[in-house]
Amino acid sequence: MTARSREVRPAEPGPAPVWDVINGFAAYWALSAAIDLDIFEQLADGPATSAELADATGVSDAADLTLLAQLLTAKGLLDTDGERWSNSAASARFLVPSSAASMVELVRHSPGPKQGWPALASTLRDGRPAAPITDALDALYPALVAATAATQAAVARGVALELRSRGLWDGTGLIVDLGCGSGAWLQSLLAAGAGADPATGAGADPATGADARVGAAADAGAVASAIGVDLPLVLPAAQERLAGHDVTLVAGDYLEADLPSRRAAIVVLAHVLRAESAPRAEALLGRALDLLAEDGVLLVADYFRPPDGASTDTYAAAVHDLTLALTMRASTVGRGITEPTLAAWCATRGAHTVAVVEPVPRQRVHLITSSGGTHGTL
Ligand SMILES: C[S@@+](CC[C@H](N)C(=O)[O-])C[C@H]1O[C@@H](n2cnc3c(N)ncnc32)[C@H](O)[C@@H]1O
Numbered sequence: 064m065t066a067r068s069r070e071v072r073p074a075e076p077g078p079a080p081v082w083d084v085i086n087g088f089a090a091y092w093a094l095s096a097a098i099d100l101d102i103f104e105q106l107a108d109g110p111a112t113s114a115e116l117a118d119a120t121g122v123s124d125a126a127d128l129t130l131l132a133q134l135l136t137a138k139g140l141l142d143t144d145g146e147r148w149s150n151s152a153a154s155a156r157f158l159v160p161s162s163a164a165s166m167v168e169l170v171r172h173s174p175g176p177k178q179g180w181p182a183l184a185s186t187l188r189d190g191r192p193a194a195p196i197t198d199a200l201d202a203l204y205p206a207l208v209a210a211t212a213a214t215q216a217a218v219a220r221g222v223a224l225e226l227r228s229r230g231l232w233d234g235t236g237l238i239v240d241l242g243c244g245s246g247a248w249l250q251s252l253l254a255a256g257a258g259a260d261p262a263t264g265a266g267a268d269p270a271t272g273a274d275a276r277v278g279a280a281a282d283a284g285a286v287a288s289a290i291g292v293d294l295p296l297v298l299p300a301a302q303e304r305l306a307g308h309d310v311t312l313v314a315g316d317y318l319e320a321d322l323p324s325r326r327a328a329i330v331v332l333a334h335v336l337r338a339e340s341a342p343r344a345e346a347l348l349g350r351a352l353d354l355l356a357e358d359g360v361l362l363v364a365d366y367f368r369p370p371d372g373a374s375t376d377t378y379a380a381a382v383h384d385l386t387l388a389l390t391m392r393a394s395t396v397g398r399g400i401t402e403p404t405l406a407a408w409c410a411t412r413g414a415h416t417v418a419v420v421e422p423v424p425r426q427r428v429h430l431i432t433s434s435g436g437t438h439g440t441l
Contacts, residue, residue, distance in 0.1 A: 091174070093134050094158075098167055102132075103140075103150055103158040110147035168210035176200050179393035192394050200394040204297045208244035212304070214423060215333065216247040221422030222362060222430075223255030226329070229418065231360050231430060235287055236328030239354050241317040241347065242335035243291030246301030246310070248362075252329060253308050256287030287328070292317045318346055327354045333364040333428075336405075337388060338397035348408050352433070361414070361431040368399040383425055405429060 097103065100120040105111065113132065117125040132148045135141040140154045150159065157166040174180070176199035179192055186192045226232035234256040240249050288309040291301050295314040302312060313320045317335070330351045336344040351361050366384040369377045378385060388399025409415055409431055416429045 090138055093131060094140065094170060097131060097135055098170060103154050104160055106148060106150045107159045110149040112147050116148060168206065172203060172207045172210050175390050175394045176203055183393050186393060191396050196394050201294060201296060204294065205300050208297060208300055212245035212247040215245065216251045218364065218422045218426060218428065219248040219251035220255065222420055222428050223252050225420045226360060227255065232328060237326050238287055238289040238329045239322060239327045240291045240331040241351060243293050243301050244297060246291060246304040248331050248333050249289045249291050249310060250304055253287050253289055290322060292320045318343065318350060322354055324353055326356055327359050328356060329359060330354050330361045332361065336363065337365055337399045338391050338395040340396040344400065345408050349412055352412050352414050362428055363405060363431060364426060364428040365400055366425055367402045367427055370401045370403050
C-alpha cells in the first residue's frame with residue numbers, strides 16, 4: 064500500500080441538510096392537518112387508539128390516522144405505548160386549543176400569506192412581492208395579531224416591570240403604540256401604570272374618539288393614557304381589547320398619523336420595523352423618538368436577525384430570527400432588522416439603548432432614551 068493510498072479522504076457530505084428542508088414542508092402540513100382534525104384536542108382527554116381517534120376526528124380509514132400519528136410521533140408531537148397515542152408534553156401545552164399557552168393560531172398564521180412562499184423567487188427578482196401578496200398580508204393582520212396577543216401581553220408586562228424597577232417610568236403619562244395590533248402592549252402597560260384600573264377604566268369609547276381625542280389623551284397627566292395607531296382593518300381588534308381604557312385609536316399609516324410631538328412617556332415599536340423598507344423603518348424610528356418627552360423611553364421589540372458578516376455558527380443559532388426575516392421578505396419589502404442597525408439609527412438622533420430585556424427567548428426589547436438622559440448607556 065503506498066503512502067498516497069493511505070491518505071484519509073474527507074467523508075462525502077450526506078444529503079441530510081437538504082432532506083431536512085424538504086421534509087420541513089411536509090411536517091408543517093402534517094401538523095396543520097392534525098390541528099384541522101382536532102387530534103390534539105381529542106387527546107387532551109387521554110390516550111386513544113388509531114381506531115378511536117379516527118372515529119372521533121372523522122378520518123375515514125384508521126390506517127391513515129396511524130400514518131399521520133406515526134409522523135407526529137417522530138416529530139416529538141405525540142407519544143405512543145405501541146397501541147395508543149397521547150399528546151407529548153409540548154403538544155399538551157402548545158397545541159391543545161383550549162390550553163392557555165396554545166400556539167394553534169400561530170401555527171396557522173405565522174408563515175404569513177401562504178401564496179408568498181412559492182412566489183419568493185419572483186419577489187426577490189422583482190425586489191418586492193406582488194400586490195396581491197401584500198394585500199393578503201394586510202387582510203391576515205387581524206388574525207395574526209390575535210394569535211400573538213397573549214405572548215405580547217406577557218412580554219409587555221415583563222417590560223413594564225423592568226421600566227418601573229429601573230426608574231425609567233413612574234407609571235403615568237402618555238403611551239403611544241405605533242402599529243398597536245391587538246392592543247396587547249397598551250393593555251399591559253396601562254395596567255402596570257400607576258392609577259390605571261383595568262377593571263373599571265376611565266375614558267370614552269375608543270371607537271368614537273379617533274383623531275379628535277388625541278389632544279385629550281395627551282393632556283391626561285396623573286395616570287397613564289394612550290394612543291394606538293394601526294391600519295383600519297386591524298383597529299377593531301384593539302378597540303375590543305381596550306374598551307373602557309383611556310385610549311385613543313388612530314386609523315392610518317404610522318408615519319403620517321397626526322400625533323402630539325415630545326409628549327410621550329413611552330413609545331412602543333413592537334414587531335413593526337422588520338416589515339418596513341430600511342428608509343421607512345429609519346423614518347419610523349425617528350418619528351417614535353420625536354414623540355418622546357425629554358425623559359421618555361422608546362421600546363423596540365423584535366426578533367433581531369444577526370448582522371451581515373457573522374459566522375456560520377451565529378446564523379445556525381439564529382435560524383428562528385432569520386426565518387422570520389425571510390417570512391417578512393416573502394410578503395413585504397422588509398428584511399428584518401439587526402441590533403447594530405438599530406444602534407446606528409438611534410445614535411444619529413442622539414439616542415441609545417440603556418437596557419435590553421428578553422422576556423421570552425430571542426424576543427428582545429430595547430429600552431431607548433435620548434443620550435441627554437440620566438440613565439446611562441448599555
Ligand atoms: C407584527 S404586527 C405587531 C403588532 C403589535 N405591535 C404587537 O407587537 O403585537 C405589525 C402591526 O403593524 C401594523 N402596520 C403595518 N403597517 C402599518 C402602517 N403603515 N401603519 C400603521 N400600522 C401598520 C399591522 O397592521 C400590524 O398590526
